[in-house]
Amino acid sequence: xxxxxxxxxxxxxxxxxxxxxxxxxxxxxxxxxxxxxxxxxxxxxxxxxxxxxxxxxxxxxxxxxxxxxxxxxx
Amino acid sequence: xxxxxxxxxxxxxxxxxxxxxxxxxxxxxxxxxxxxxxxxxxxxxxxxxxxxxxxxxxxxxxxxxxxxxxxxxxxxxxxxxxxxxxxxxxxxxxxxxxxxxxxxxxxxxxxxxxxxxxxxxxxxxxxxxxxxxxxxxxxxxxxxxx
Numbered sequence: 001x002x003x004x005x006x007x008x009x010x011x012x013x014x015x016x017x018x019x020x021x022x023x024x025x026x027x028x029x030x031x032x033x034x035x036x037x038x039x040x041x042x043x044x045x046x047x048x049x050x051x052x053x054x055x056x057x058x059x060x061x062x063x064x065x066x067x068x069x070x071x072x073x074x
Numbered sequence: 075x076x077x078x079x080x081x082x083x084x085x086x087x088x089x090x091x092x093x094x095x096x097x098x099x100x101x102x103x104x105x106x107x108x109x110x111x112x113x114x115x116x117x118x119x120x121x122x123x124x125x126x127x128x129x130x131x132x133x134x135x136x137x138x139x140x141x142x143x144x145x146x147x148x149x150x151x152x153x154x155x156x157x158x159x160x161x162x163x164x165x166x167x168x169x170x171x172x173x174x175x176x177x178x179x180x181x182x183x184x185x186x187x188x189x190x191x192x193x194x195x196x197x198x199x200x201x202x203x204x205x206x207x208x209x210x211x212x213x214x215x216x217x218x219x220x
Contacts, residue, residue: 012147019144023137030133033126040123047116051109058105065098068091 008016089095199207 006149008147008149016144016147019140019147023140023144026133026137026140030130030137033130033133037123037126037130040119040126044116044119044123047112047119050112054105054109054112058102061098061102061105065095065102068089068095068098071090
């Protein structure tokens with residue numbers, strides 16, 4: 001199949017270039033936003049990890065308290 | 075009050091390591107309070123993240139609109155690349171034309187009409203379904219180009 005040549009009106013061509021520029025800008029903006037989301041997600045994960053550690057710490061302390069309470073002095 | 079009155083001779087249990095116990099309890103309370111404080115941070119992160127996701131969604135929609143406007147700016151080359159589907163359409167049109175003149179064949183056309191109605195029903199589609207349709211349409215176009 002022979003590919004037909006495509007011609008675009010000069011006014012339309014200018015519009016096309018302008019639109020492509022706008023799309024590029026929007027894409028950059030979207031990339032920036034997505035990177036920020038990624039950063040926040042990493043922070044959230046860090047917080048969750050911190051909670052996990054804190055809960056484990058509290059759990060071991062409660063174990064200690066439980067141990068003390070169940071060993072009354074004679 | 076009644077409980078206090080009843081407990082005239084209360085029994086006590088001696089606990090060894092009282093200081094250690096108290097320290098443990100306080101540390102637990104401290105840990106819990108710290109966790110609650112961190113939760114506030116977490117909440118603010120999440121709110122910020124949701125805001126950014128909303129912003130991202132808007133940006134993607136904007137890009138989609140711009141791409142659509144770009145498509146309108148460019149000439150339609152669909153006719154050049156896709157020759158085979160055109161032939162199929164012509165064939166279908168011919169079949170319809172043949173069916174119209176016959177009285178009995180009109181009934182067949184009537185059978186075909188509800189099919190069109192069935193296609194119209196999914197117009198009340200969700201955003202996801204609309205996007206899927208759009209994707210399928212574009213994939214079809216891409217396949218016809220290759």
